[in-house]
Amino acid sequence: MRAPVSIAPSSLRMVAAPAPELVESALKTVSLSNAAGDSVTVYTFGACITSYVKGGTDVLAVRPDAKLDGSKPISGGIPFCWPQFGPGAIQQHGFARNLDWTVVEQSDSKVVMELTESAYTMDMWPHAFKLQYSVTLEDDRLATDFCVTNTDSKPLSFTGALHTYWSCDDIDKVAIKAPAFAGATYLDKMQSPPADVKSASDTISIGAPVDSVYAGVSGDVVLEGAHASPLTIKNSVGWSDTVVWSPYGDEGMGYKNFVCVESAQAATPVKLEPGEYWTGAMEVVP
């Protein structure tokens, strides 16, 4: 249950104005911590991890224009895109980042959240499903495990992503590295219409707006120059693609202080028969 926000009178008005609409706020968060003093904050709204502080540095960023009141998906941390990545038949990036997930297990260092179909989801996407998302703060890393089960009597297919906003002091100094970037063909969504481009290097740097889908690039992706030491994004199970997004130059979004390097299942939808499940595991090793 969210507490209503109280609205202070801003100024005296000479004419009667319509009553301001109350915006619900104070979304529920779960905090994880360990003996080393590392911490994690997770919003149950969208199952969005908004902070992972390791050794005093928060490796995740929340955009300055983010809304944390449930009025729109949280623009920051690790938004959960599912069952659709990007635009398409339903709302951009799907509904999972726009709904309250249920906490089914919680300890000091771990939380497990679930989402199942509702009248709202069935209305736009007529499938019964069960999502389970486990977030564990370990001594040296943050581990995420995602499982989709088709609980319906007909097949379903989905795309999705962990749309992670990595913090950085200066995006101009960031290098995103993976051996598989070299020679990979990526979908350049900045072109109109989007077009395939061949990548020459194993390193991506950002100096202009970027929106690229690297199909089949997975495994370890290393972020250098964002913080004092490199950070590794370990895509160990599922999540077959990597998406790089930056609204470079957009001051309102605070472009200088984040880059999105997303663990995605974007290029090829996953099809699940009734009773089948799919898992995606991503770990952050600062």
Ligand SMILES: O=P(O)(O)OC[C@H]1O[C@@H](O)[C@H](O)[C@@H](O)[C@@H]1O
């Ligand atoms: O503003 P949103 O809906 O959170 O999406 C942000 C961006 O997310 C990226 O993953 C997409 O590739 C971009 O096209 C999109 O603009």
